[in-house]
Each structure stands twice: as C-alpha cells, then as structure tokens.
Amino acid sequence: MDKTEILKNIESLSKLNTDAMVGNDFLLTWDKSEDEIAATLQTAEILRALRRINTSSRVFETGLAISIFRDQSTRTRFSFTSACNLLGLAIQELDEEKSQVAHGETIRETANMISFLTEVIGIRDDIYIGEGHSYMREVARAVSQGHQEGVLPRRPTLVNLQCDIDHPTQTMSDALHLTHYFGGVGNLKGKKIAMSWAYSPSYGKPLSVPQGIIGLMTRFGMDVVLAHPEGYDLMPEVLEIAQQNSKQFGGTFSQVTSMADAFKDADVVYPKSWAPFSVMEERTRLLQEGDRKGLEALEKRCLEINKTHIDWECTEKLMKTTRQGQALYMHCLPADISGVSCESGEVEASVFERYRVPQYNQAGYKPFIIAAMIFLSKFEKPAEKLSELADQAQPRIY
Amino acid sequence: MDKTEILKNIESLSKLNTDAMVGNDFLLTWDKSEDEIAATLQTAEILRALRRINTSSRVFETGLAISIFRDQSTRTRFSFTSACNLLGLAIQELDEEKSQVAHGETIRETANMISFLTEVIGIRDDIYIGEGHSYMREVARAVSQGHQEGVLPRRPTLVNLQCDIDHPTQTMSDALHLTHYFGGVGNLKGKKIAMSWAYSPSYGKPLSVPQGIIGLMTRFGMDVVLAHPEGYDLMPEVLEIAQQNSKQFGGTFSQVTSMADAFKDADVVYPKSWAPFSVMEERTRLLQEGDRKGLEALEKRCLEINKTHIDWECTEKLMKTTRQGQALYMHCLPADISGVSCESGEVEASVFERYRVPQYNQAGYKPFIIAAMIFLSKFEKPAEKLSELADQAQPRIY
C-alpha cells in the first residue's frame, strides 16, 4: 500500500461509526458492531501500511501498557508489546507472584493501583472455564468505577488477549488474513470455512479459538461448519451466537461430526485441537479444589478418549477434498505437526509446510490488530488522527 | 489545576532551595531540609497537574531506570515504572536470581556495572532489620565513587522504595494526600494524627511505614500520637527523631498504649499492623542463619502474642471517638479488612469502604512523588525546567 492507497483507506474508515469504542474495551467480537469490526480491520491495515513506508504511528509521548499473563504466551505477548511500542507505550508486566495480589488484595484494588498512569491493560486468562471473561469484566468494572470516582485520570482500555470464551486478537488477525487472501472482506460472503477439531497428544487446550472463529466468521456471511467428535462440545451460548449471526448476516452455520464432512468443498480449513467444554468445567472445579489425584485421573481418561479420535488429522488426502483441492489451511500456532512436534498430531507435515508462509503472515497481523483496538479506544476521530500521522510523515527510523 | 495555577506553583517552587538535592538520593525524609520536603511535594503537584492537562513532562530522550525489588511489590513497582516513564526513562529490573550477583560479586561492582547509562536506581529492601538502609547506603557510596573515578559519566540517583527504616515514597504521598485534604500544607499544624498498631493475622510486616509517618508528620507541626501494645516498639533512633522534630517544628509527639487513647479527637488515623522491632531483629538473625525451625517457632510464638491484641481494630465505634467522628482514615494498602481479606483484621469493612476512594487517591500521588524525587535530583533549576515544559506544552497524547 503506498501513501495514496493509505489515504483512500483512511477516507473509507472515516465513514464508519466508532464512537462507542472510545474509552471502551475489546473483550468479545460479538459485542462489537459491524462498523466497529470493519474499523478495527481497516485501522490495522493502515497502521501496518504506515510502518511499511517508515512512517511513525507513535501517538503517545509517554504512557504505560500493562500485561497480565495467567498462562504461557509467546506470539500474543510479543504482539502486544509490539503493538504498544508502535503507539509509544511502555510495557510493564504484572507478575502476580511478585506482586501483593496473592496477599488477598481485591481485584478492584489491584486494578486501580496499577492504573494511575496506564492507558491499556492486556489480559490472557484462558485456563479456567467460567473465569477468564468474568475476571476481565471485573477488571473493566473496577477501572470504570475508579475513573468515575476520580481516582484514575484516564480509564485504561482492556484488551482480551485470550479468555475462556473468545480470542479476539487471534480471530481478528485471522479475518484480516482472509481478507487479504480473498481480496477484500466483501469476498468472504458465501465462502465455506471448516472449523474442525483435530487430534493432539496433549490435552486441555482452550475453546476460545474455535468459539471465536464461529462467532466472528459468521458475521462475514461465510458458510461456517463446525466439526468435532461426539462430546467435544463448545459453550452453548457461543453456538447460539453463531446461529444468530448466520441468520443476520446471510451465511450459514452448521455442525457435522466428521472432519471429512467439514472439509468437503471448503474454501478454508481450520483444524485444531480443543478440550470438551464439560471436561474444561470439571477440570476447572478440580483445579480450584486443588484435587491433584482427580486431575490426573481426568487427564488420563481424556487422553484415552482423545486417542480414539487419532484419525482427526488434517491430511493431504483430506485437503484434496476441499474446493479444487486448494483450501487455505489455517492455524493459530503452534500446531501439533505429525512427525515434527509429535508422533501423531493435528496436521500432516507436508500440509503444514505448504501453508507455512501464509500462516506466518496470518500471525503477523496480530500486532497491528492489537494496535488498532487500542487506537480506536483512544481517539474520537481515528481517521483524522491517522491522516495527521500520514501527513506529518515522521520517520520511524530516522 | 489549570495552567495559571501551575505557573503560580512553579513560581513558588522557585523560591525553595533544592541545590543539595542535585545528584543526591532520597533515602530518609529526615535527611531532607524543609525546603526540600516542600519542593518535593510541590514538584509532584506540578507534574500531576501537567499530566492532567495533557502536557508531557518527558525530560529524557533516552536513559535507564533500574529497579531492585528484594521483596514483593505491586503499587510501588507500578508507581516507580510510571514515574520513570513519565520522565522518559526505560525500566530494567535487576532480578538478582538471573544475574551474577549470587556469584559472590560485590555490591560495589554490581552497582557500577548496571549504571553506565543509568539515571535512577529504585530499591525495595525491607525484610531484614539493619540491612535495607545499609544496603542502599552501600549502593549510593558505590555509584558516588564510580562517578568520582570517572567510571560513571553520570551518578544515578537512588530512590528508597522502602527499607527497614523508612518508606519515603509512601509517607510523602501520604503527606500530599493530607495537604489536599486539609487545603494546604500549612493547615497540618496542630492536627492530631494517630499512628496506631492494628491486629493482623499475618506477621512480620515492616516497621518502615509507622516509622516513616512519625518521622515525617512531626515536621509539619502535627500532634503525632503513636500507639501500640507493649512490646511492639519501633526503632529507638526513629522515636528520637520524632521527638526532636516535634520540638523543632512546634508540634507534639507522644506515645500511648491503646488505640482508643490514640483515636480520641484525632483528625487523622493510620491503623496498621507491624512486627515488634526486637522480633524483627531476631527474625533477621534466624533468616541469616537459615534456621528454619527457629523461624517457625518464632512465627508461632508471635502469632500467639499477636492474637492477644485482636481487639486492636479500627472499628466504627472507635471512629466515632475521633474529631467530630470524622477523622480521615489512612492506610498504605493493602489493608487486612475484617470479613473481606481475613476473618479479623486491621479495620472494619464499613470503615475501609467509606474511605476507599480517598485511600486510592492517596496511593495515586505516589508516581508523582517518585517522579518529583528524580526530577529534583537531576535539574539545578527545577522551576525553570518545569516552566519550559509548561510553555512548550508538548502534548503527552498527540
């Protein structure tokens, strides 16, 4: 994208209504209006294009961004840091072990204490079903209250870096990837995407990616097919959302019980392991009770059940059954690649390798998606502000 | 505060003598002159006001700030990061476990090795009695020597983020809070503040807050009353300082043995748990000897003694006995709140909740207090520099 195209994109962004994003969080994609989803994708594109022509999009002279990782993270951690740095914010991680949070301090108090000069809080909390999203809502309420009470001069924006329900920075990056792949968000309409469970030798992977995918892709009028073995259900409320979206946006949402059915004539396939919702609930209970024996028994039982579905693998053979044998393979990474990172896994090595570069590109959108989420929560007239940045053309590297 | 008021404050700051702060540390409030204390409060106010009108107070284009936390920290950690970021410095934590400090490297050497491009070193070291302050002095001597010897192009400023003796970033924030509350530092004169021990189910809390409070508040001509059960003494040298201050600054300093006596007609109450000085000494010895059995025995014994003072709780009933039943409740946070964070604690839930917002505001001054300490150690003419910042009016958010 050269500068002319950037300005054209800014022009089209200016027509979208993003008023409600200002001062607000990005927790679930289905909380966002169509304009807001479109504006996030477009802003990400513009920020990415500005950086490619060495134009700084630093909008903060100083300011803090806080990350709270309650689970391991590589790409999301670096994406968040990159996004904040791109806008001029410095990262401070809240390491709950080094803090006094363990001391019995309330979430409300901690949320305020870390936010006096803070612009953004990014949270990953995806391990316990029924917990992550609730925790984020509680932090959001706390900083809203703090702001209303005059404790916080500015209300920090929350960005969901993966919870038990949704993984919006991932799925929005996925959507931007699809937009590039199909040459425009309008072209997603009618395309078939297979969100399929796949076998992995590990266990307990979050539901947030498949849930996020069916919750978001149904908004673009895609034909979304969800496939998984019996018992590997997602949260019913998200299925409901996918159903509603498909009606509202003129696509379809259906469920099948084999990968083969899902892959048939698919334009896009997204094979990925996850744990059944009911297991995640049980696991959450056992973790909270500190029942180690119970956890071990559950893991053993689940891995055995898992093994009975070892044939849920994204193979070359299955790929051949997709639209012209050419479906786009997607994964949020890291994938369990058969013969590479495990004996039998989610995907055959040759399929993975063939789509490696597109996948890396898919991941590369994430810093800009996060930056867009922050940007839109901070500026009432984002198009004007981006226009200023483009005009000033302050080099990122001098 | 609008810009006119900011300029008025800068004008009044310009009359204070802060020469001796340049190139110097902030370790104990009683090492500082009246002008220096006043200038720190005023500079914090000005920096806070500048930020509220979106004026950048970034004075460093690049430069490092180092934090060394030898104990857990949330609010001080984030305050320090926020303060440094506000001025343009980047944080690098010295994690002693990841460093070669354990290798037997001397403090003098480490202090120099981390300081080649460093402007500030913030240290929390509050666990061992007789250690924290000494450690800071040793680091201070090391960087002074390094600077004199030409090893360090600039001498980094040390900021005490809590030691065994004082907690100046906390107590100075408390003082700024009181100044706001009573409408000016001059109005503190004659006000009664009750620094009282309170029961907590935990054990071994540092003495630095009560010591810091009696050492600082006696300088404003306040009537400072210290209350604690028998045996819960503070360090004698700090009592001596409070005594001297009270004479010099026209207030009073007295000690009582019940919370009720202390609270009677108080304008401000600060009920907080701490461990007896003699216990802290014994604990320090046992920790250094690695005597785990001894430590357990000590903890058990102390918790039992503690329990005999379970009635030292800041209750609604006691609050009614304060000046017009309206004393300001203060705490450095996190507090042990009865029925919330523990069964029986320092304060009744309804008292805490009623003063929650003021307390959060109290904590909110800390980033600016720390920034002021750094600022005054760096600029020979701080008022001129602040004036420049106000005039340039570089926006913090573009």
Add this chain to the structure above:
Amino acid sequence: MDKTEILKNIESLSKLNTDAMVGNDFLLTWDKSEDEIAATLQTAEILRALRRINTSSRVFETGLAISIFRDQSTRTRFSFTSACNLLGLAIQELDEEKSQVAHGETIRETANMISFLTEVIGIRDDIYIGEGHSYMREVARAVSQGHQEGVLPRRPTLVNLQCDIDHPTQTMSDALHLTHYFGGVGNLKGKKIAMSWAYSPSYGKPLSVPQGIIGLMTRFGMDVVLAHPEGYDLMPEVLEIAQQNSKQFGGTFSQVTSMADAFKDADVVYPKSWAPFSVMEERTRLLQEGDRKGLEALEKRCLEINKTHIDWECTEKLMKTTRQGQALYMHCLPADISGVSCESGEVEASVFERYRVPQYNQAGYKPFIIAAMIFLSKFEKPAEKLSELADQAQPRIY
C-alpha cells in the same frame, strides 16, 4: 572528545567499508573484515562521545529489541538494554519458560513469531559446547528466510551476547579499552598480551572469552601468548584462527604451559579460569542426557584436578615480572578474588584492586560496542547518519 574531534572521527569512519554489515549479524569477530572491526570500535567511540556531550543518538522512534538469555547475566544484560535504549529501541525479554517454546515449537517458528516488529535479537547461549553458536546460526537463518518470504518486513539483526565459541561484545570492549590504554589501535602492534588460565574454586566456566581474545587480539598484530595447564585446551579451530591471524597481521601466537612464562615481559595480562574443552563436551553430553550422577562425578573429578593448579594465580610477584612490572591487568568480570569472593582464586586482592578502575572502564565500553554493532547493521551510510546526529544536537536530557 569534543565536537570537533567527534567530527574528525566520523570523517575517518566514512572511509571504512561497512556495506556487508548492513542487514547482517555480529556473531564471531573473525567473520568480520578489518574495516568492519575498525568501524565498530570507531562507531562505539563516537556514540560514547555524543552521549558525553548530551547529544541524543536515538535513531528509532519505535521498535523492539529482544533478548534471549539462556544463562545468567548482569553486565551483558544491562549493556544490551542500555545500548538498545540509547538508539530508541524497547526491550522485550523472551523468557523461554513463560513462552510456548517448551511446547515443541520449532526455532524457525519462534524466531519469526517474535520478530514482526523487531530490529535486534541479542542472544546469550554459552553453556553447551557445540550448541550456542549453532542456535544463533539457526535463528539467523530463520529470520533471513522469514524476511525473504515476506513474513518479516525487516530482518532483525542478531548480536551474540556470548556463545560457546566467542564473546564478541566482551572482546571488542576489551579491544576498545586497549586502544584507549595504548593511545590508538595502531599502538597495539607488537604488544604482548598473556591470555592465561587461572585457578577458580568454581568449575565449568565458558571458553568463549579466552577463545575470543586469541581470535581478536591476533588481528591487531599483538604478540598473543596463551597459557594453561595441560588438559585445559581450547577449541582447535579457534587456535587455528589465532595462528592464521598472527601470520596475516604480523603478530605472533604462541602457547606456553605456565603462567610465569606467559607473564614474562607482558604488556597486558588476562588471567581467567575456564573449563577444558573436552570436559565441556562431556558436560554437554551429560546435561543433554540429564545424567545427574554423571554430572556430579564429573564436577567432583574436575574440581580435584582444578585444585592441583591452585598456584595459577595472578599475584603481585608475577605482576612484577611483566614489562617494567606494569602490565595492564584485565578481566571480563566478575573475577574470583582471593580472600574476597573466595579463599583462593584467579587474582590477588591487591592486584585486582589496583586495576579496579581500569577494569570498570573496560566494562563501560560494552553498551557502546553493542550499540555500534546494531547501528552498523542498520545504516548504509553510518558516518552520514552520525554526522546528522551530531549536527542536529538533539539533547538527550532536555
């Protein structure tokens, strides 16, 4: 150095060919041409001088620098952070335990995932013989491929912060120190430097410093003498390089088996402990096999052999045998100082103390050496860019 001298240095830098450094890594000094080595030293000098006259050398408005420490580090960690901050980059550490690297993710994938907005990757990986350098090469290949494939908009520069073979940020700082000491890099020719093994009560220290020293100092036409007890060999391929260099650059390289022989008439002495190459190989194998018993046995055996060489100590008596009894003592720090950090160690306390300030200065060059390595990998015309910085004279502290 005042501004006139800085400009003179920039002028002389402009005559050196650094074309091949652009977009390239700094892994081994012997991979670099004479011009490149000279340019690195000179750029470090200029950056250091600019900072001393309070001129900012910030060339990045935003951008990330990543550090990967697979071993403990204090001075290199702070040097790397300082260097990156000096140029305007923000640090994000890759903590492999907190990331999904352990998940079986490939190096290629991780390297790309963390590099979307990354300018520099600094790596310390010095524990396993045959591993560190290979790992760096693999990361380098991964980001090159990622850049070629269009995944990475810019190829991050790798800086070797110590591997199993070389420690270029250390030895280049040492070289800059020697240049200052002897009044110009030209004056190093013919000077005798003794790189000698020394006794330490610890075991398993990397070979990278002695190897780096003989590999680099032979390039300045120095008379390099390597001394160690029987069995404490370095990697044969590095001895070969030292030999070749000595021929090519008109110096000498020889090996002796006593510290006394090495010190005789030396201008510079560098006494330092290391583990024998063959032991490091065995240790690497045992570590990889997780053979704890074997490791303990090896350590015990080695410490016993070590003890038979307890007389390899840099004493005052030995120092008297150097050129006019005045040789410069060097160490990469931290040193094992007899009677200070251990009972018997590498150096007598009085020798160490006498050379303490020069050693600290030696360490103080490291941030600028690292900054120079990064700088030269980023700008096609480094002299022009430095000239711009000098002319703009943007203050570092406003």
